[in-house]
Amino acid sequence: MKGRKLACCFLFCLPPLRRFSTVGFSLRPSSYDIIGDIALIKTPDMGAPIRDIGEQVMASNRKIKVCAVKTAPMEGPFRQSQVHVIAGEDRLETTHKEWGVKTKVHLGKVFFSVRMSAERKRVCDLVQPKEKILVLFAGCGPQSCMLCKLTEVSRVVAVEKNPDAIACLKMSRDANKLGPDRLRIVQQDVREFKTLETFDRILIPRPKGEGSFLDCALPFAEPRGAWIHWYDFSEPGGESGGFVSSRKEVEDGCMDSGFQCRVERIVKASKTSIGKRKYRLCVDAFVWKEDESI
Ligand SMILES: C[S@@+](CC[C@H](N)C(=O)[O-])C[C@H]1O[C@@H](n2cnc3c(N)ncnc32)[C@H](O)[C@@H]1O
Numbered sequence: 450m451k452g453r454k455l456a457c458c459f460l461f462c463l464p465p466l467r468r469f470s471t472v473g474f475s476l477r478p479s480s481y482d483i484i485g486d487i488a489l490i491k492t493p494d495m496g497a498p499i500r501d502i503g504e505q506v507m508a509s510n511r512k513i514k515v516c517a518v519k520t521a522p523m524e525g526p527f528r529q530s531q532v533h534v535i536a537g538e539d540r541l542e543t544t545h546k547e548w549g550v551k552t553k554v555h556l557g558k559v560f561f562s563v564r565m566s567a568e569r570k571r572v573c574d575l576v577q578p579k580e581k582i583l584v585l586f587a588g589c590g591p592q593s594c595m596l597c598k599l600t601e602v603s604r605v606v607a608v609e610k611n612p613d614a615i616a617c618l619k620m621s622r623d624a625n626k627l628g629p630d631r632l633r634i635v636q637q638d639v640r641e642f643k644t645l646e647t648f649d650r651i652l653i654p655r656p657k658g659e660g661s662f663l664d665c666a667l668p669f670a671e672p673r674g675a676w677i678h679w680y681d682f683s684e685p686g687g688e689s690g691g692f693v694s695s696r697k698e699v700e701d702g703c704m705d706s707g708f709q710c711r712v713e714r715i716v717k718a719s720k721t722s723i724g725k726r727k728y729r730l731c732v733d734a735f736v737w738k739e740d741e742s743i
Contacts, residue, residue, distance in 0.1 A: 481506060482563045482564070483510070483512075483513065483563070484543060484545050484554055484556065484561060484563055485543025485544050485545040485546070485554060486512055486513060486514040486515065486543055487513070487514070487515040487516070487517055487541070487543045487556060488506045488507070488510070488513045488515070488516045488517070489517050489518075489519060489532065489556060490502065490503075490506065490516065490517070490518045490519065490535075491519050499518060499535050500535055500536060502516075502535070503516035503518075503535035503536030503537070504516075504536050506536070507536050507537050513537070514537050514538050515534055515536070515537040515538050515539075515540060515541070515543070516534070516535050516536040516537050517532050517533060517534045517535060517541060517556060518532070518533055518535050519531065519532050520532070520533055523560065526610070526656055526659060527558075527559070527560070527610070527611040527613075527614070527656075528560035528656050529557065529558060529559070529560070529611075530556065530557065531557070532556045532557045541555055541556040541557045541558075542554070542555045542556075543556070544624065545561070545563070545591070547563070547566045547569070547591070547595075548566070548569075548570055548573075548595060548599060549598070549599075550591070550594050550595045550598045550599065550625060551594070551621060551624040551625055552589055552590060552591040552594060552617075552621045553589060553590075553617040553618075553620035553621045553624060554589050554617060555589075555613060555617060558611075558613035558614070558617075559588060559589045559611060559613050559614040559617050560588050560589075560614070561588065561589055561591065562719065564719045564720040565591075565718060565719055565720075565729070566591075566720075567720065568716075568718040568719065568731065569591055569592045569595050570595070570599075571716070572592065572596075572652065572678055572731075573595050573596055573599045573600050575650075575676070575733075576596065576600040576601075576602060576650065577601075577649075578600075578601035578602075579601065579602070579603045580600075580602050580603060580648075580649040580650055581602070581603050581604055581605075581606075581646065581647075581648045581649050581650075581671075582596055582602055582604075582605045582606070582648055582649065582650045582651070582652070583605075583606050583608070583648040583650070583651045583652070583666070583669055584596070584605060584606070584607045584608070584651075584652045585608050585639045585642075585651065585652065585653050585654075585655070585662065585665070585666055586608070586609065586639065586653065586654050586655055586656065586662075587607035587608060587609040587614070587618060587634075588609060588611075588614050588617075588618070588654075589614050589617035589618050589621060590607060590614075590617065590618035590621040590622065590632075590634075591621075592652060592654070593605050593607040593618070593621075593632055594621050594622065594625045594627065594632070597625070597627050597631050597632050598625055598627070602631075604630065604631055604632070604633065605631065605632050605633070606633045606635060606644070606646070606648070607632060607633070607634050607635065608635045608637055608639055608642050609634075609635075609636065609637075610636065610637065610638050610639070612636065615634065615636045618634055619634060622634065639662060639665050639666075640662075640665050642665070644669065646669065647669055647670065647671040647672065647675070648669050648670065648671060648675060649671055649674075649675055649676065650675060650676045650677075650678070651666050651667075651669060651670055651675060651676070651677045651678070652677075652678045653666050653677060653678065653679045653680060654678075654680040655679075655680060657682055661679075661698055661702050663677075663679065663698075663699065663702030663703065663705075663706060664702065664705065664706055666679075667702070667703065667706040667708055667736065668706070670708065670736050672737065672738040673737060673738075674735060674736070674737040675735070675736055675737070676733065676734070676735055676736075677699075677732075677733075677734050677736055678731050678732070678733055679695075679699050679731065679732045679734065680718060680729060680730070680731050680732075681695040681698070681729075681730050681731075681732065682727055682728070682729055682730070683695045683727070683728060683730055692715050692728075692730055692732075695715060695730060695732050696712050696715060696732060699712060699732045699734050700712065703734070703736050707738060708736040708737065708738060709736065709737050709738070709739055710734050710735070710736050711734060711735045711736075712732060712733070712734045713733045713734060713735060714732075714733050715730055715731070715732050715733070716730065716731050716733070717729070717730055718730050718731040
């Protein structure tokens with residue numbers, strides 16, 4: 450909280466926007482993401498006036514209409530960030546397009562990571578025709594919309610609690626011309642979600658530090674066999690390329706819920722590490738109930 454206050458003071462105590470005066474000298478930060486038409490700087494170089502940096506980032510790419518800076522890490526169960534516009538149009542809403550699929554995003558109100566784009570595609574590539582898929586912690590819907598647009602799923606059910614993310618998710622569904630039969634959106638806490646349906650595949654991109662949520666997800670797994678994609682944050686373990694504690698958590702969680710489990714693979718789920726040697730990873734596991742397997 451203290452850090453966030455300091456960062457905000459830093460931003461708002463700045464002098465009015467100055468003309469860019471450091472011709473021939475690059476102020477562009479080494480780390481920023483482009484989300485739709487917004488450049489989001491994550492690690493501003495405090496050595497230069499922030500608005501000069503914003504101007505130069507915008508000048509580097511004509512498609513960028515807004516330059517914003519993240520002043521505090523994501524926090525809370527909704528994984529929201531403190532984001533401030535430093536140059537360009539005064540807005541944080543945008544439409545991001547990846548693999549031809551649109552996602553409506555509000556950078557200050559919902560979680561969204563461009564760095565998981567390849568992971569979203571990886572999961573789509575595993576899907577078989579006619580699957581029913583449950584996406585828990587669906588956010589503003591990048592994965593749910595991609596599944597509907599890029600695969601032959603029978604339907605996707607997306608569960609999310611943050612009302613702002615739900616609003617973006619509904620706009621994303623409309624932007625991709627998907628109907629409610631193909632993409633059902635449920636605004637609910639995952640812990641309270643109920644349905645009589647079972648699913649062939651369940652995605653669990655849970656927020657950090659809030660529990661495994663395997664006990665919430667597994668009751669909806671097709672007992673004759675289903676895939677789960679369980680996301681974790683971990684350091685590389687001793688096992689060859691594996692992440693030992695994540696594997697064990699999935700195996701134990703399945704056992705506690707009465708499911709057999711075969712961990713098929715564990716992959717890095719994000720292009721870059723999050724913190725020192727910490728990775729977002731995904732455990733892909735096949736789960737089934739012993740007496741109901743096909
Ligand atoms: C790590 S983000 C993942 C979002 C999305 N899957 C994506 O990749 O863009 C976690 C999401 O879960 C939502 N969330 C957190 N706790 C929740 C809960 N108990 N029930 C439903 N959604 C929750 C947050 O609002 C956030 O959108």
